[in-house]
Amino acid sequence: MSPWIFLRGLTRESRHWGGLPAMWAARGMGQPILIDLPGNGSARGAAVPADVRGMMEAVRASARHAGAALPCRILAMSLGAMVATDWAQTYPAEVAGLVLVNTSMRPFSTMAQRLRPQNWVALLGMASHWRDRARCERTVHRLTCERMDTRDADLAAWVAIGQSAPVTRAAALRQLLAAARYQVRGSAPACATLIVSSDADRLVNPVCSARIAAAWRTQNVQHPWAGHDLPHDDGAWLCGKVAESGLGWPVG
Numbered sequence: 001m002s003p004w005i006f007l008r009g010l011t012r013e014s015r016h017w018g019g020l021p022a023m024w025a026a027r028g029m030g031q032p033i034l035i036d037l038p039g040n041g042s043a044r045g046a047a048v049p050a051d052v053r054g055m056m057e058a059v060r061a062s063a064r065h066a067g068a069a070l071p072c073r074i075l076a077m078s079l080g081a082m083v084a085t086d087w088a089q090t091y092p093a094e095v096a097g098l099v100l101v102n103t104s105m106r107p108f109s110t111m112a113q114r115l116r117p118q119n120w121v122a123l124l125g126m127a128s129h130w131r132d133r134a135r136c137e138r139t140v141h142r143l144t145c146e147r148m149d150t151r152d153a154d155l156a157a158w159v160a161i162g163q164s165a166p167v168t169r170a171a172a173l174r175q176l177l178a179a180a181r182y183q184v185r186g187s188a189p190a191c192a193t194l195i196v197s198s199d200a201d202r203l204v205n206p207v208c209s210a211r212i213a214a215a216w217r218t219q220n221v222q223h224p225w226a227g228h229d230l231p232h233d234d235g236a237w238l239c240g241k242v243a244e245s246g247l248g249w250p251v252g
Contacts, residue, residue, distance in 0.1 A: 002073050002096045004032040005063060009078030010175050011167045013041025016158070020235040027239045029248040033072075035062045037080060039171030048174040052079075052182040055175075056086040060094075071096035071191075073247065077231070078103050078204070079179045086182075088189035097247045098193040101238070102201055102228050104208035106183040108215055113205040114180075119143055130169040133162040143203050144228040154232070188216035194245045195219065196238065198226040219245070 004024070008016055014034035025031045038058045039048040049055050063072065073096050076084035081103035088095035104114035115123075122143065126136045137158040141151060197209035199222055206222065213220035221241050226233035242248040 001030065001069075002071055003068050004030055005068060005072050005074045006032045006034050007037065007059065007074060007076035007080030007084055008040070009037075009076075009080045010179060011040060011172045012077075013044075013161065013165060013167075015041065015161050016229075016232075018232055018235065020231040020238070023235050023239050024248075027243055027248065029239070029243065032075070033063065033066050033068050035059055035066065037083065037175065039175060040167055041165050044165050044167060044171070048171045049178065050174050050181075051178050052082045052086050053090075055079075055178060056083045056090065059083055060087060060091070070094045073097035073099075075099040075101070075242070076103075077101045078228070079175060082179060082182045082184075085184060085189060088191055088193075089185050089187070092190040095189070095191050097191050098189055099196060099242055099245075099247060100193065100209075100212070101196045101230055102198055102204055102206075102209065103212070104204050105212060108184070108211040109205070109208040111180075113208050116203060116205060119203060127169060127173070130172070133159045133166075137162065145232055146198075146200050146225055146227040147233040184212075188218065192245075192247055193218045194221065194242065194247055196221050196223070196230065196241065198223045198228060198230050198233070200225050201228045203228040221245075 013036045021032050036043040037055055038046040071094050074084040081100035084098055088098055122139050126139050129135050137155050195209045195213040197206040199206055210220055223230055230238055
């Protein structure tokens with residue numbers, strides 16, 4: 001059966017999925033394989049390529065090392081979704097389906113749409129206080145989450161993750177550079193693709209997802225109140241939408 005691979009985004013790692021992998025398995029969609037981008041989590045010691053192509057090759061190698069059967073299906077967020085798209089376009093026989101969450105790509109969107117200008121000062125503040133994980137995680141939560149009932153527990157968990165597997169400032173900047181430089185190829189991926197976006201995304205304008213879906217003539221499902229970190233805000237909704245799309249069920 002085609003396994004699911006999950007990819008997070010900028011400076012985030014597998015533990016930031018929270019309860020989503022367990023929800024996924026409980027829906028009968030299989031136990032996903034969690035792979036970290038270079039510089040993050042279990043791959044924090046790896047060299048961080050300055051382009052998405054290099055990240056894709058590193059992730060692909062990690063998938064082989066994990067014994068992932070191909071073709072695989074990929075659920076990915078933000079920068080991870082760029083990596084997943086590049087994998088599907090470069091090696092189409094290896095990817096059977098894509099679910100891309102709150103991502104953006106040139107040439108479909110402008111820089112201001114891909115990273116809302118009102119957040120630039122906050123992100124610069126994070127960069128200048130990078131070792132103050134409590135401050136940085138509070139900023140991340142404010143910019144990416146709309147669900148507040150678990151805020152204190154989220155921040156405690158995220159600070160602990162950041163302390164146990166720190167992402168260096170240099171790695172974060174190289175990831176940001178790779179995301180900014182990435183330009184998708186003209187043709188849509190050959191596999192089935194579902195574009196997912198959050199209407200209340202404060203970090204990336206959801207028009208970015210809408211334009212990708214329009215260019216590729218594929219479905220864009222929109223969450224009415226979630227923020228950029230949709231799996232955090234409403235993982236059950238995300239599982240349900242993937243299941244409804246037909247992409248979630250086991251295939252040979």
